[in-house]
Amino acid sequence: MTGARLLGLGVYRPARLVTNDEIAQQVDTSDAWIRSRTGIATRRIADAEETTAAMGAAAAEKALAAAGLTADSIDLVIAATCTSPSQIPGVGPQIAYRVGAARAGAFDLNGGCAGFSYAVSTAADMVRGGGVRQVLVVATERLSDYTDWADRSTCILLADGAGATVVGASDTDEIGPAVWGHDGSRHEVIQVPGGDDNLFRMAGQSVFRWAISLVPTVRQICERAGVAPEQLAGIVPHQANLRIVEALATGIGATNAAVARDVVDSGNTSAASIPLGLASLLDAGRIRRGDPVLLFGFGAGLTYCGQVVRCP
């Protein structure tokens, strides 16, 4: 059986930067409150042209270039998204078309904010199984389409963006076992109810407490990968809230790891937040190709998924 690894990474950040002060002109909040409770200073909000498909394709093209591959070498496109503009059709085929992955299969995967980790794990196991050699994994989100701009508990958090990687066959196996799970009994704590209320709703405190309680699960990801937390070069939890990111990194004792804090600049971009966070560490030179990095997504479902990967 062949191994699997991440061959390249690409991201797309919408042009428009929205500050906390701008949000404080719409709802009763303040820059100080948002920074102290969430860590967020700015977030990116997409314009009409920056659709989930357009942002995803832009990130995918960069990932292909970073991997030194052309689109015709891609066997499959998996779009990890929970903010597709419509239920039908999916975004995956549109991204495949836009990048020119003419012979690829394409589908969407909705793992909420854990979608990127689920998609990487799915792609890696498909590659190891031998059915495909190169899979384009694209996480793309436009949470602004589902944001209630009058709800100060959520509009301060949500943002837009995309990140992509290529999972490819390799002599070395560089994508560790996934640890995943769910608490579907509490699916209502993060939801877009639908019908008359097609906007993002969240019981923030319940989600916060649940996220913090996942420290033992994150430790388990290291155990399954055979990497001690202090050996991690980087840790990229879902960028939901800086307090959660830091609690998870500190909680497992990742003492030597560069911790992704992209939420400060980019807000919460759901499934896109892990590749965006990984790119922020790479771009800053805080991690390098081949370094062991822990990825951990958690959110709507409730569901979570994570793995240790070697940095692309």
Ligand code: UT7
């Ligand atoms: O991506 C999916 C996963 N999502 C998450 O992991 C998010 C997890 N949750 C959170 O990040 C936090 O719970 C929030 C940032 C959403 C909220 O922070 P909190 O510290 O849990 O605040 P809270 O909900 O306990 O609210 C405390 C107070 C309330 O006022 P009262 O009832 O004490 O008078 C809220 O009304 O803060 C008030 N509040 C605000 N005040 C100023 C809520 N939002 C705001 C705001 N500005 N934007």
